[in-house]
Amino acid sequence: MSGNDILLVEDEPAIREMVSFALGRAGLQVREAEDVTEAQSLLADKLPDLVLLDWMLPGVTGIDFARRLKREEYTRELPIIMLTARSDEDDKVGGLEAGVDDYVIKPFSPRELVARIRAVLRRARPEPADEPLSVDELQLDPSSHRVLARGSQLEMGPTEFRLLQFFMSHPERVYSREQLLDRVWGRNAYVEERTVDVHILRLRKVLGPYGYDRMVQTVRGAGYRFSAKV
Structure with a gap:
């Protein structure tokens, strides 16, 4: 799984730095955005393998951005993991209904985050079928x-x-x-x-x-x- 391109959308610099460092050590490439506007610019430049998306973002929220990504044909199949302090069941259900693939509740360990990312990437990219x-x-x-x-x-x-x-x-x-x-x-x-x-x-x-x-x-x-x- 090394070399996968991850787009991290997070407005808190300290969390961006911590996550980028942890993913880099795991062999993952990370591009950073602090809000949806910057994220859209990076998406237009190159589609990542996965989006790591904070729920609470300035302007457009992460959950609204996730819904937008799932509506657009170009980004519809893009895996999304939501980073959130919201642990209520209703919030989780709302996120899953919006098309989010997984949740990581803050605070989280970098090791857990890397494991979740790898699991979602495996599900998103199954091995090509060999059936005739x-x-x-x-x-x-x-x-x-x-x-x-x-x-x-x-x-x-x-x-x-x-x-x-x-x-x-x-x-x-x-x-x-x-x-x-x-x-x-x-x-x-x-x-x-x-x-x-x-x-x-x-x-x-x-x-x-x-x-x-x-x-x-x-x-x-x-x-x-x-x-x-x-």
Whole structure:
């Protein structure tokens, strides 16, 4: 888990310093914000792996910011741990309903905080499934890294393989270029959106001789969808 990027949103300098030191010693990278405005600027620059969010912040509260993050498509799946002095059950329920993944009650030990962060990161990033995928007579096996179309093995590049694996795992849903970049290339990949089109064309070319290129569908003005329906 070392190297994960944590965004710490906390208005008290002493707590920010203590938490940053503890997480740094645990091998975690920390970016600091003292309020929601600064946090939003850091989020726009780079999406972290997890947000450590104080409940009581000046201006916009942490719980309101958590609700906002869960409403936005770009940050909806971002794990959030709330730092709070509020230990009442109603407060905890309210936070969980807002989409918070976990609570750490102040005062807390740095060791406990690191353990909670690692647990949430494990839940948020499960290991990729190795189960074979199949649509019609198109088969993809992640463990052996093979794709078969009507029994014939297809040769494709690693990016096309990941793209097809993602599509076959999420059929019938439209994804924008930005979403595909995020989910297939990775959050921090510096790749232009038009690169997606290039790899879509390559994937269709490989699937074309067997008629499966029709499954990789362009949805005008929205993005791409993988569907067995014509």
